[in-house]
Amino acid sequence: MSQDGGSTPQGEVTNLSPTPCVSERSTEVRRYLGTGTRPRGHGGGRRWDREAGRAGSRCGCQSSPPWGGAGRCFRLRVVEPGRSPAPGTVGKPRPQPPAARPDERAMELEPELLLQEARENVEAAQSYRRELGQRLQGLREARRQIKESASQTRDVLKQHFNDLKGTLGKLLDERLVTLLQEVDTIEQETIKPLDDCQKLIEHGVNTAEDLVQEGEIAILGGIGEQNEKLWNFTKKASHIQLDSLPEVPLLVDVPCLSAQLDDSILNIVKDHIFKHGMVASRPPVQIEELIEKPGGIIVRWCKVDDDFTAQDYRLQFRKCTSNHFEDVYVGSETEFIVLHIDPNVDYQFRVCARGDGRQEWSPWSVPQMGHSTLVPHEWTAGFEGYSLSSRRNIALRNDSESSGVLYSSAPTYFCGQTLTFRVETVGQPDRRDSIGVCAEKQNGYDSLQRDQAVCISTNGAVFVNGKEMTNQLPAVTSGSTVTFDIEAVTLGSTNNNEGGNFKLRVTISSNNREVVFDWLLEQSCGSLYFGCSFFYPGWKVLVF
Template identity: 65%
Template sequence: MSVEVDVLLQEAKESIEAAQNYRSELQQRLHGLNQARKQVRGSSGQAREALRRHFSELQTAATRLLTERLTTLLAEVDAIEAESVKPLDDCQSLIEHGVGQADELLREGEAALRCGLGEKEDKLGSFTKKAMHIQLDSLPEVPALVDVPCVSAQLDDSLLGLLRDRVSRHGSVSSHPPVQIEELQERPGGILVRWCKVDEDFAAADYRLQHRRSGSGGSQYEDSYIGRDCEFLVLHLDPHTDYLFRVCARGEGRTEWSPWSIPQTGYTTLAPHEWCPGTEGYILSSRRNIALRNDSSQSRCPVLYSNAPTYFCGQTLTFKISAAGPVDRRDSLGVCVDSEKGAESLQRDQAVCISTNGAVFVNGKEMTNQLPAITTGSAVTFDMEVVNLFPISNNNLSEGGNFKLRVTIGSGNREVVFDWLVDQAVDCLFFGCSFVHSGWKVLVF
């Protein structure tokens, strides 16, 4: 009987544990539903506010524009009226003056006729002279109605139709942004962000990526990238820190940007690539990711190594040349197993590199394949993957290696792929560079 009780107790405990797990899963799903509902209601409220604000601003602006146009047209009417009426007023003044003179002359003539014989001759003579002086046969010309302005307003009723058509198509509402972030990959000191269109009918001309530090103390969003690519490596990020990323798009022939995608949180656990400070002949930037070869007066060409073996297989290591100096065959950019002191080039054992003339070296031996020469703006990439984790054949051992890495070096639009034999299993590598002449400036990421 006790055995049956124990079995029942065990089954009861298992059922309780299963119920607890079930409840926990349901609570997580409830939390997810609440977040989804919050997003729907929150975004709907923001959309309503954006629509009301936008159309209120349009109404205010349209009223202002119409008022300004009306004022301009009324001013034109006033100017035409003033300019046209002035000569008419002048003509009226001249005629009224003539009427006044005629009235006065009539009064004098009638008075001369009524006066006595003794003064009639003088009065009539004075009247006759005055009449001749006034030139009673000269009349001012009054313009015909067809010769004076007849002001009118021409109003095109099609404006309202055009406005109605544009307003009916102005603005849109969508349930999802046309572009979303699909992947965040950590990189040393950065995050590779990839995005894609989710609205196939949206013809994107450009994309705009922004990021900011997450949390209550987070900064404002800042532009990371604007262009046609669907991925971008955001650098200069602090490790183990959450960042928010969002992306939007601009349609073909449009000036406005689409709504932002739903922000995604990403972070990197990988420390940024840095050059080692204190190497003779090189100056580093404040972040130590840019090196400038500044002194080539010495015959030696020291190798500038990374501060630590921060390159891991499976990653892409990139050298970006922002300034170039004279080319020398001993120049090198590449990766190595160790930071050998005193070396003057990476063209040595336990290293793979490319020279500025495009030659590729593996363990100090030059390959027959060659890449384009390196100059300002060039980007050289190194990609590696482990081929085997166990000692390989004696034939390979005789070649000096018992661990194989497959290396891909890219420069310009070309790349070379080869297997690199190293003496021991490695999971992280140093990178380095060496330039004989000054003027070379290289960014690593």
């Protein structure tokens, strides 16, 4: 209906005055009276050109008519169906009211819709601000990681090369001392014979000088009075071997020390030094996933460098309050469960790899933080036949004659989880041995091979509600891992002839084999107990 109250026949055009567009998706009236605002949900990515007077394609308008004002949307108004035209109005333009300014018309038209639009814009702006804030935080974290890792890398490089220089200097000094000691030893060993020979010659020289002096005196005395002196001199000279001379070695026969130094070591050392060390912008492996477990966290990692061939991996972890990482796994697997995790405590994990044929480890991955909110599985303390670890997750069958089932301290296993038993050591097997889960504790039984329980015996037999299944798993050995995966199949009543009204689908896996079956219970159970029983000592079982 027009503003002047007139009516027209169906389908007849009566007025070409500007009217607001009505959105097809609702009755909400949206007007863009040259305000330069962009309507929500229209023209994604298109800009409102206020100066050129283009609003693009909005509210179903494909373009602005040539008579449209800047930023104003026009549409031909069609007479409502079933209405008759007023006399004298067909084909005649109606008188136009005085044109109102855009701001006045905006205030007149549906203020509650404008208020709703404003609220939506505020909410959109707040959401946009939050998203931008999160991205700014992500940028800060990325910048911090680059800055901190660069600073740590500088410190590591400086410390390493300072240590290397100190070690090399120490090794060179030690080698120099060794070589100088060899020179001293050779010098002392080869000089000693020469010193002895020198002493012998010097003694002979002195003896000869004394003999010459004595002989000259005897000769000067003449014959007659000096006969006795000549006789004594001749007798003395005959006892001295004046024709015997000591042998002096030739120069070619005595050592001539020298240092043999291979100058090529400088080139070898230079090549090794120039190739020593590497700065990696990204480690070749990264932690891919952290999965919480009761009392543990499964850590999975993957290789992100296609050119790197990994031979072994090394996983470390620490509490976030600690400054020291400790090794928890070294091997070729890309998954490991870290046990002895306290619930609701943050831990950091990192992993590195060793290339094929290399000794050094790669740079560490970016540390990832994780925690477990699940209550750790614990055995019931105080049972006479079993000894427990400090965390009560390991049970050892002792020498006590007491028998019975060792249950969990609480029903901490929930459907949808994986319950794992790892046999650390084995004793003598017995067909009544059992490892499994049950709906409730029932004292007085020697085994879980009873009603309202499923279990596996140490010989691999599987029991459901006390009945042995046809399918059988391999016998349990030292190091064997037995897992239980249970999911709810139906809640409520089933066939009463089947003897239950709550069905669970159980998967028991051991030694790369598994059995799957439906377990019927008398009533629904939100959580289950686990337990074990062994008739002979020596069995040790870890649960997680």
